[in-house]
Amino acid sequence: MKKISKKDELDLYYSILRIRRIEEKIAKEYVNWKIRCPVHLSIGQEAIGAPLKKLFKSCKDEVVSGHRAHSHYLGKGGDLKKFICELYGKKNGSSGGKAGSMHLTDKKSGFILSSAIVGNSIPIGVGLAYSKRIKKEKGIVLIFFGDAAVETGVFFESLNFAILKKLPVIFICENNFYSVYSNMKYRQPQNRKISEMVKGIGIKTLKSNGNDPIKVFNTYCKAKDYVEELKKPIFLEFETFRHYEHCGFLKDDHLNYRKKSEINYWLKNDCLKKLQTKVNKKKLIFFEKKINKEIETAFSFAKKSKFPRNSESRKKLYA
Amino acid sequence: MPKKRIITFAEAINEGLRFSLLKNENLICFGLGVGDPKEVFGTTKNLQKQFGDQRVFDIPTSENAMTGIAIGCAINRCPVVMTHQRLDFSLLAFDQIINNAAKIFYMFNGQFTVPITLRLIVGKGWGQGPTHAQSLQSLFAHIPGLKVVMPSNPNDAKNMLIQSIKDPNPVIYIEHRWLHDQKGHVEKGFNSKKIGKANLLMKGNDITIVSNSFMTTEALIAAKILRSNGIYADLIDLCSIKPLDEKAILKSVKKTRRLIVLDDGHDFLSIASEIISIVTIKQFNNLKISPKKITMPNFPVPTGYSLTKNFYPGHKDVIKYCQNIFDKNIRYDNFSKKNFHDIPHVRFKGPF
Ligand SMILES: Cc1ncc(C[n+]2csc(CCOP(=O)(O)OP(=O)(O)O)c2C)c(N)n1
Ligand SMILES: [Mg+2]
Numbered sequence: 001m002k003k004i005s006k007k008d009e010l011d012l013y014y015s016i017l018r019i020r021r022i023e024e025k026i027a028k029e030y031v032n033w034k035i036r037c038p039v040h041l042s043i044g045q046e047a048i049g050a051p052l053k054k055l056f057k058s059c060k061d062e063v064v065s066g067h068r069a070h071s072h073y074l075g076k077g078g079d080l081k082k083f084i085c086e087l088y089g090k091k092n093g094s095s096g097g098k099a100g101s102m103h104l105t106d107k108k109s110g111f112i113l114s115s116a117i118v119g120n121s122i123p124i125g126v127g128l129a130y131s132k133r134i135k136k137e138k139g140i141v142l143i144f145f146g147d148a149a150v151e152t153g154v155f156f157e158s159l160n161f162a163i164l165k166k167l168p169v170i171f172i173c174e175n176n177f178y179s180v181y182s183n184m185k186y187r188q189p190q191n192r193k194i195s196e197m198v199k200g201i202g203i204k205t206l207k208s209n210g211n212d213p214i215k216v217f218n219t220y221c222k223a224k225d226y227v228e229e230l231k232k233p234i235f236l237e238f239e240t241f242r243h244y245e246h247c248g249f250l251k252d253d254h255l256n257y258r259k260k261s262e263i264n265y266w267l268k269n270d271c272l273k274k275l276q277t278k279v280n281k282k283k284l285i286f287f288e289k290k291i292n293k294e295i296e297t298a299f300s301f302a303k304k305s306k307f308p309r310n311s312e313s314r315k316k317l318y319a
Numbered sequence: 320m321p322k323k324r325i326i327t328f329a330e331a332i333n334e335g336l337r338f339s340l341l342k343n344e345n346l347i348c349f350g351l352g353v354g355d356p357k358e359v360f361g362t363t364k365n366l367q368k369q370f371g372d373q374r375v376f377d378i379p380t381s382e383n384a385m386t387g388i389a390i391g392c393a394i395n396r397c398p399v400v401m402t403h404q405r406l407d408f409s410l411l412a413f414d415q416i417i418n419n420a421a422k423i424f425y426m427f428n429g430q431f432t433v434p435i436t437l438r439l440i441v442g443k444g445w446g447q448g449p450t451h452a453q454s455l456q457s458l459f460a461h462i463p464g465l466k467v468v469m470p471s472n473p474n475d476a477k478n479m480l481i482q483s484i485k486d487p488n489p490v491i492y493i494e495h496r497w498l499h500d501q502k503g504h505v506e507k508g509f510n511s512k513k514i515g516k517a518n519l520l521m522k523g524n525d526i527t528i529v530s531n532s533f534m535t536t537e538a539l540i541a542a543k544i545l546r547s548n549g550i551y552a553d554l555i556d557l558c559s560i561k562p563l564d565e566k567a568i569l570k571s572v573k574k575t576r577r578l579i580v581l582d583d584g585h586d587f588l589s590i591a592s593e594i595i596s597i598v599t600i601k602q603f604n605n606l607k608i609s610p611k612k613i614t615m616p617n618f619p620v621p622t623g624y625s626l627t628k629n630f631y632p633g634h635k636d637v638i639k640y641c642q643n644i645f646d647k648n649i650r651y652d653n654f655s656k657k658n659f660h661d662i663p664h665v666r667f668k669g670p671f
Contacts, residue, residue, distance in 0.1 A: 036445055036661060037446025038446060038451075089625060089626065093623070096623075097621070098449070099448065099449070100448050100622035100623070102448065102450070102451075103450070103622075115450070116448070116450045116451060117408070117450055118380050148380040151379035151381045152382075152411070153411075179380055180355060181355035182352075182377050187377075187380070188379065256356075257355065257356055307623065307624065308626060309625070310626060310629055312626060313627070314618050317617075
C-alpha cells in the first residue's frame with residue numbers, strides 16, 4: 001500500500017486549502033446576486049475530495065457525485081475557470097451555463113457528472129464501471145453521496161448489482177449526519193452504523209474520520225488496493241460536518257437544528273486545522289498567495305465572460 | 320359584508336392542513352422538511368407541535384417507498400398528505416403512483432379507496448434548472464384514476480386542499496413556488512371547494528382566456544391590460560385539470576368564439592393542447608380563428624440566467640396575440656416592475 005510521504009502531506013494540505021478558499025470565495029461573491037443558482041458548499045468536508053487527483057490520477061478513474069459536489073470536482077482536477085463560469089451561467093461554463101452548480105462535469109479530468117436528485121447518480125457510476133468491463137478499460141469508479149442517499153431504494157439496487165458483478169467501484173458515503181435540517185435520528189435507526197449495515201449485504205466496508213486528511217488518504221489507498229487486487233467493489237463511510245447552511249452562502253446555526261456542542265466538536269476537528277501543524281509558516285503564506293491568485297484570475301475571467309446567447313437554450317436536445 | 324382576511328398562499332395551505340388534521344384524526348401528513356425549521360416554506364408550520372410526530376413527520380429520503388407506505392395507510396382508511404418540495408422528487412415514485420395509487424380502486428372493482436394527496440411544489444427561477452423546475456401536470460393528468468388540481472389563489476389553495484384530502488381518490492395537488500408569497504382573502508373555517516369546477520375570474524365577450532396555477536397570475540395581468548384597451552376577456556381559471564370543467568370552457572367559447580390557453584407545461588401534449596382539442600372537436604364551427612397555446616417550449620428549463628430569459632411565457636404573449644387578432648396597438652412594456660426575470664418579486668433572494 002502507498003504510504004503517505006511528506007510531499008503528499010503538503011499536497012494534501014494545499015488541495016484542501018484550495019477547495020476551502022474557492023468555496024469561501026463563492027460564498028463571498030454570492031451576495032452580489034450574480035451567481036443565480038443554488039449552491040451546496042463543501043466547506044468542512046474538503047478532506048474527502050482533496051486527495052482524488054493524487055490517488056486517482058488517470059482520467060480513466062472516474063467520479064460521479066451528488067448535489068454537494070464542488071470538492072469532488074475540484075479535488076479530481078476539474079477545471080476551475082469552467083466551474084466558476086458555470087456558476088455564473090456563462091458561455092465558458094462546463095456545460096455552457098445550462099447545468100449550474102448542481103450538475104457539474106469535466107470529462108477530461110475524469111469527473112463525469114454530478115446530479116441534484118438524491119441517489120440518482122449512484123447507478124450511473126455502477127453503469128460506468130460495467131461499461132469498463134465490456135470495453136476492457138482500466139480504472140476505478142468513485143461514487144460520492146451523502147448519508148441521505150443511503151435511504152433511497154436505488155442505493156441498495158445499485159450496490160447489489162455492483163457486488164453481484166464484482167465491479168471496480170468505490171462507494172463513498174460522506175456522512176455529515178444531516179439531510180438539510182434533519183438529523184440522522186429522524187431518518188435511520190439510531191444505533192445502526194451505515195457501514196455496518198452495508199457490510200451485511202456482502203461488500204467490504206471501511207469507516208474513517210472524514211475530517212482527518214491522513215486517515216482519509218490512507219483509507220483511499222486501502223480501498224484502491226482492495227479493488228485492484230480482489231476485483232471487487234468496496235464501500236467507505238467518512239464521518240464529517242458541513243460548516244455552512246445546506247444550500248446557500250450563509251451559516252445557519254442560529255436555527256438550532258444542530259447542537260452547539262456538536263458544532264464546536266467538529267469545528268475544533270476541522271480538516272484544515274488537522275494538517276496545519278505539518279506546514280510551516282512560509283509555505284502557508286506561499287500557498288495562500290498562489291491560491292488567491294488562481295481564484296482571482298478565475299473569478300475575473302468568469303465575470304468578464306459572455307453569457308450564452310438565449311438561442312443556445314434550445315440547442316443540443318437530441319444528439 | 321364580513322371583513323376580508325388577507326393571508327398568503329402558504330398560510331392558506333397551512334390552515335387547510337390544520338383543519339383537515341383536526342377534522343380527521345386518522346389523517347397523516349409527511350414529507351421531507353415537514354417538521355424542520357423552515358416547515359416547507361411555512362406550509363406545515365406548527366403542525367407537528369399541534370398534532371404530534373406520529374401524525375406529522377419528516378421522512379427518510381425514500382420517496383418511492385414512502386408513497387407506497389402512504390397508499391398502504393390510505394387503503395386502511397388513514398388518509399395521507401405527502402409533500403414534495405419539488406415536483407421532480409415525486410418522479411422517484413412513479414411506480415407507486417401509477418401502478419398502485421391510480422389502479423387499486425379500479426382493479427379491485429371498488430373494494431379499496433386510496434385517499435392520498437400528493438402536494439407537489441413546482442420550482443421556477445434562480446437557476447432551479449432542468450431537474451428542479453419541471454411542471455409535469457400533463458404526465459399526471461394522462462393517468463386514468465388520478466385527479467390533478469392546480470389552485471391559483473390562497474382561498475382556493477386552502478379549500479381545494481381540504482377537498483383533495485376528503486376525496487377518496489388519489490389527488491395530485493400542484494402548487495407553484497411563486498404563488499406561496501401571494502396574498503389574498505381566505506375564508507375562515509373548514510370549507511371546501513368542489514374539484515372539477517373552474518373559476519370565472521373576469522367576464523367579457525371578446526375572447527376566452529383559460530389558465531391555471533401561476534399562469535393565472537399572468538393571465539390576470541393580460542386580461543386587465545386588454546380591458547383597458549377595450550378588449551374584454553372571459554378569464555377561466557381551471558383550478559382542476561382533471562376532472563376538467565369542459566362545460567365552462569365550451570360555454571365561454573360559444574360566446575367569444577376566440578380562445579387562448581395558458582399552461583406552464585411543455586407545449587407538446589400540454590394541458591393547453593388537450594383543451595384546444597376538446598374545443599375544436601366540439602365547437603369547430605363556432606371558432607372565428609384558430610385557438611392559441613401559450614406554453615413552455617419543448618426543451619428542458621436551463622439553469623443559466625441568460626438562457627432562461629424568454630423561457631417562461633406570460634402576459635406579454637397574450638397581449639402580442641391579441642394585438643394581432645384584434646389589430647390593435649397595446650402597450651405592455653412598463654407593466655412589470657421587476658428588473659430580473661428569474662425571481663417572483665423584488666424581495667426574493669435565492670436560492671429557493
Ligand atoms: C430524491 C430527492 N429528494 C429530495 C431532494 C431534496 N434534497 C436535496 S439535498 C437533500 C439532502 C441530502 O442529504 P445528504 O444526502 O445527507 O447530503 P448532504 O446535503 O448532507 O451533503 C435533499 C433532501 C432531492 N434533491 N432529491
Ligand atoms: Mg448529509
